[in-house]
Amino acid sequence: xxxxxxxxxxxxxTVLTVDENDSIIERGAIAISDGKIVGVDREDAINGKFSAAxxxxxxxGIIMPGLINTHTHLAMSLLRGxxxxxxxxxxxxxxxxxxxxxxxxxxxxxxxxxxxxxxxxLSGTTTFCDMYFFEKEVGRAAEKIGMRAVIGEGxxxxxxxxxxxxxxxxxxTTELMKKFNRSELISIxxxxxxxYTCSRKILQEAKKFSKENGLLYVIHLAETEKEFSDFKKSAxxxxxxxxxxxxxxxxxxxxxxxxxxxxxxxxxFKKHEVKISHCPQSNMKLGSGVAPIVKFLRExxxxxxxxxxxxxxxxxxxxxxxxxxxxLAKVNNHEPQAFSAKEAVRMxxxxxxxxxxxxxxxxxxxVDKKADVIVVGLDKPHLTPIYDYYSxxxxxxxxxxxxxxxxxxxxxxSDRKIKxxxxxxxxxKANFIATKIKKGxxxxxx
Amino acid sequence: xxxxxxxxxxxxxTVLTVDENDSIIERGAIAISDGKIVGVDREDAINGKFSAAxxxxxxxGIIMPGLINTHTHLAMSLLRGxxxxxxxxxxxxxxxxxxxxxxxxxxxxxxxxxxxxxxxxLSGTTTFCDMYFFEKEVGRAAEKIGMRAVIGEGxxxxxxxxxxxxxxxxxxTTELMKKFNRSELISIxxxxxxxYTCSRKILQEAKKFSKENGLLYVIHLAETEKEFSDFKKSAxxxxxxxxxxxxxxxxxxxxxxxxxxxxxxxxxFKKHEVKISHCPQSNMKLGSGVAPIVKFLRExxxxxxxxxxxxxxxxxxxxxxxxxxxxLAKVNNHEPQAFSAKEAVRMxxxxxxxxxxxxxxxxxxxVDKKADVIVVGLDKPHLTPIYDYYSxxxxxxxxxxxxxxxxxxxxxxSDRKIKxxxxxxxxxKANFIATKIKKGxxxxxx
Numbered sequence: 001x002x003x004x005x006x007x008x009x010x011x012x013x014t015v016l017t018v019d020e021n022d023s024i025i026e027r028g029a030i031a032i033s034d035g036k037i038v039g040v041d042r043e044d045a046i047n048g049k050f051s052a053a054x055x056x057x058x059x060x061g062i063i064m065p066g067l068i069n070t071h072t073h074l075a076m077s078l079l080r081g082x083x084x085x086x087x088x089x090x091x092x093x094x095x096x097x098x099x100x101x102x103x104x105x106x107x108x109x110x111x112x113x114x115x116x117x118x119x120x121x122l123s124g125t126t127t128f129c130d131m132y133f134f135e136k137e138v139g140r141a142a143e144k145i146g147m148r149a150v151i152g153e154g155x156x157x158x159x160x161x162x163x164x165x166x167x168x169x170x171x172x173t174t175e176l177m178k179k180f181n182r183s184e185l186i187s188i189x190x191x192x193x194x195x196y197t198c199s200r201k202i203l204q205e206a207k208k209f210s211k212e213n214g215l216l217y218v219i220h221l222a223e224t225e226k227e228f229s230d231f232k233k234s235a236x237x238x239x240x241x242x243x244x245x246x247x248x249x250x251x252x253x254x255x256x257x258x259x260x261x262x263x264x265x266x267x268x269f270k271k272h273e274v275k276i277s278h279c280p281q282s283n284m285k286l287g288s289g290v291a292p293i294v295k296f297l298r299e300x301x302x303x304x305x306x307x308x309x310x311x312x313x314x315x316x317x318x319x320x321x322x323x324x325x326x327x328l329a330k331v332n333n334h335e336p337q338a339f340s341a342k343e344a345v346r347m348x349x350x351x352x353x354x355x356x357x358x359x360x361x362x363x364x365x366x367v368d369k370k371a372d373v374i375v376v377g378l379d380k381p382h383l384t385p386i387y388d389y390y391s392x393x394x395x396x397x398x399x400x401x402x403x404x405x406x407x408x409x410x411x412x413x414s415d416r417k418i419k420x421x422x423x424x425x426x427x428x429k430a431n432f433i434a435t436k437i438k439k440g441x442x443x444x445x446x
Numbered sequence: 447x448x449x450x451x452x453x454x455x456x457x458x459x460t461v462l463t464v465d466e467n468d469s470i471i472e473r474g475a476i477a478i479s480d481g482k483i484v485g486v487d488r489e490d491a492i493n494g495k496f497s498a499a500x501x502x503x504x505x506x507g508i509i510m511p512g513l514i515n516t517h518t519h520l521a522m523s524l525l526r527g528x529x530x531x532x533x534x535x536x537x538x539x540x541x542x543x544x545x546x547x548x549x550x551x552x553x554x555x556x557x558x559x560x561x562x563x564x565x566x567x568l569s570g571t572t573t574f575c576d577m578y579f580f581e582k583e584v585g586r587a588a589e590k591i592g593m594r595a596v597i598g599e600g601x602x603x604x605x606x607x608x609x610x611x612x613x614x615x616x617x618x619t620t621e622l623m624k625k626f627n628r629s630e631l632i633s634i635x636x637x638x639x640x641x642y643t644c645s646r647k648i649l650q651e652a653k654k655f656s657k658e659n660g661l662l663y664v665i666h667l668a669e670t671e672k673e674f675s676d677f678k679k680s681a682x683x684x685x686x687x688x689x690x691x692x693x694x695x696x697x698x699x700x701x702x703x704x705x706x707x708x709x710x711x712x713x714x715f716k717k718h719e720v721k722i723s724h725c726p727q728s729n730m731k732l733g734s735g736v737a738p739i740v741k742f743l744r745e746x747x748x749x750x751x752x753x754x755x756x757x758x759x760x761x762x763x764x765x766x767x768x769x770x771x772x773x774l775a776k777v778n779n780h781e782p783q784a785f786s787a788k789e790a791v792r793m794x795x796x797x798x799x800x801x802x803x804x805x806x807x808x809x810x811x812x813v814d815k816k817a818d819v820i821v822v823g824l825d826k827p828h829l830t831p832i833y834d835y836y837s838x839x840x841x842x843x844x845x846x847x848x849x850x851x852x853x854x855x856x857x858x859x860s861d862r863k864i865k866x867x868x869x870x871x872x873x874x875k876a877n878f879i880a881t882k883i884k885k886g887x888x889x890x891x892x
Contacts, residue, residue, distance in 0.1 A: 084782075289780070314838075331736060336531060337533055385880030427825070
């Protein structure tokens with residue numbers, strides 16, 4: 001029998017499919033053709049069926065879906081660590097907002113996004129969902145490194161200029177849609193910042209626009225106690241109830257954080273099929289609180305995982321985020337069985353795909369899905385011995401253990417080297433911008 | 447002027463001394479001679495004063511004290527991930543205890559300890575404090591890899607055989623003292639497992655013995671709610687009050703975990719100068735709870751950092767542990783300024799030294815201290831740009847960013863390679879033991 005020609009076979013590894021049966025294939029392989037997965041099977045079965053233009057030896061490692069980071073502000077990597085361990089209020093008002101105002105422009109957003117895309121490719125993330133300014137630059141950076149992304153302009157619009165700001169943002173979003181119309185990698189979202197930084201009218205206009213154009217609607221929600229108690233005081237409802245009242249919640253809505261939620265809010269999420277981006281490290285570092293993810297999961301709500309920006313984390317390492325998500329859920333529920341390593345892996349893969357409404361394209365290794373694949377090496381003391389693959393990925397591995405990252409069938413990182421860009425040059429440029437930022441940053445007095 | 451000859455100069459880096467002024471020396475260097483630090487200064491000053499037999503280029507990285515892990519059970523790396531996400535009770539009774547009984551012997555403890563020492567050397571830990579069985583093998587493994595350690599037999603003795611067990615453990619401890627008498631690296635501790643697994647008499651005998659021989663007294667304390675409520679019920683006091691009543695608390699006592707503590711317990715610790723080994727990842731993963739470290743620090747109690755065994759973590763990466771310690775303290779206190787990155791670094795270095803009563807020997811880079819030094823590389827996207835060294839070490843770095851580990855002036859890891867042992871052979875042997883353990887492990891039904 002003649003074998004089918006494929007572009008690439010990844011072999012000599014354990015395939016963690018993250019399909020609906022959580023199938024694990026030891027001595028497995030996958031075949032890729034035209035950016036898609038065409039075969040997932042035991043190595044001998046794959047080699048019996050497919051020939052390959054290229055082969056990649058996983059060297060006994062784990063072959064798994066690329067990780068999906070559903071909440072980022074990529075360019076903020078340029079502000080990584082500039083003001084840690086200060087109060088949230090001071091962090092925002094004395095550091096982040098003024099520095100963004102002064103230093104974040106088209107060029108710096110491009111450099112910061114390149115830096116972050118490189119970091120993600122090196123740590124096994126293949127798709128991200130970003131909200132910031134100058135998002136065209138974020139899209140350009142993603143295409144340059146070869147990452148999949150849902151990009152969208154962050155919208156802060158409330159008060160007298162709100163209509164003007166919204167028109168401008170609508171224009172920018174329309175431009176993004178045009179520019180990336182044919183992109184295999186980039187899709188567009190509408191991203192009002194939060195219920196407290198956008199007026200009722202803008203939140204609704206944004207939803208209307210996102211519906212008309214079939215775009216994801218992404219918003220920060222119920223992140224801090226202040227947001228929660230402010231809404232309770234001013235509107236006598238929770239932030240979630242407020243958004244429901246505005247009729248902006250539906251199955252294309254992705255809400256980030258969701259720390260301050262009443263039980264009734266979970267019913268609302270369930271009813272409208274709202275998805276969550278859980279950001280445990282950011283929530284811990286900023287002292288925001290602990291999102292009740294075990295409850296969310298019990299209600300069948302889709303919970304994905306996000307790192308948030310690198311100014312509040314301070315990395316984009318989804319392995320570290322998986323570990324923290326699991327540990328935090330366990331201690332918060334006072335029982336180790338409250339949350340499993342398998343759930344953490346699903347959160348960072350297939351659930352991320354569902355949150356971005358891309359579950360038919362990415363998030364698992366299955367025939368006909370896009371080939372977003374990573375290989376995690378296991379030949380290190382901290383990964384020896386191995387009894388359980390999920391446990392190892394969540395509790396032992398870190399981003400530096402990823403050996404290969406593939407997006408849409410194309411290798412973006414191989415043997416710890418970025419394939420499509422000059423990393424040394426990106427680092428040099430980021431450091432140059434940081435030198436300027438350092439001079440502009442207020443002295444640490446808080 | 448003739449320069450003083452030194453064995454090694456580490457140059458071209460930023461020296462984080464962790465001395466009492468937290469001095470940071472940019473373009474700094476250190477000079478090492480006969481296993482000790484003989485110079486810490488700006489690079490030009492060091493080179494003006496010292497010549498060197500060898501030079502190590504830190505390549506713009508951070509030169510800092512080696513990390514000190516004050517609570518380990520090294521050989522448990524062989525059980526890494528064998529039974530995660532089950533209840534603590536089932537974890538202990540159905541998995542850990544029977545598997546230890548069946549598979550932990552002289553040979554496996556040696557191999558497991560070698561594996562863990564390699565993992566630690568690769569992730570920047572230079573000193574550890576271990577409690578397990580067959581501790582002579584742990585000491586041998588530490589000497590082989592070149593690590594500094596406080597080793598000691600775990601003592602579980604309560605009930606009819608307790609006196610017999612204690613005599614045997616005393617014998618073993620005496621043997622350890624003899625065997626490692628001249629060791630530059632190994633010192634010995636007396637290590638009763640906990641107030642609930644040792645009788646009152648044994649706890650006191652062990653204290654007497656440790657005092658007579660000037661040895662550290664190490665014990666698990668107030669780890670779980672069950673331990674706490676059992677003591678409250680049976681003795682009408684907290685586990686800490688119980689130990690005070692037994693008169694076994696003093697400044698040579700190191701208590702691991704200390705999660706379930708009443709305010710009065712803190713006064714007891716303060717009064718007797720008891721030191722703490724904080725193990726946040728283990729406490730989270732086993733659902734034990736959150737140790738009130740911000741309160742401890744406010745009271746001036748010495749808090750060091752431990753990973754616990756790799757079966758409940760599941761790595762020995764102290765960078766990950768520092769991050770978790772900081773994030774957990776922040777979220778638990780609802781404020782980001784509750785705990786700083788600098789405090790986390792001190793906890794993993796000089797406070798670790800104090801916990802082991804070695805603060806005059808290790809824990810900071812100062813002239814006349816032993817040369818336990820690591821170099822952390824910064825030339826990666828997740829460490830770019832840099833505004834604050836402490837923040838980077840705690841929130842961004844992971845163990846894989848360590849480029850060199852030096853203990854007592856000797857290089858134990860260089861460019862991610864273990865210097866004094868065949869790592870591939872250690873991994874092979876660990877995997878072989880794991881194959882046998884796998885066959886003996888109960889099927890996962892819980």
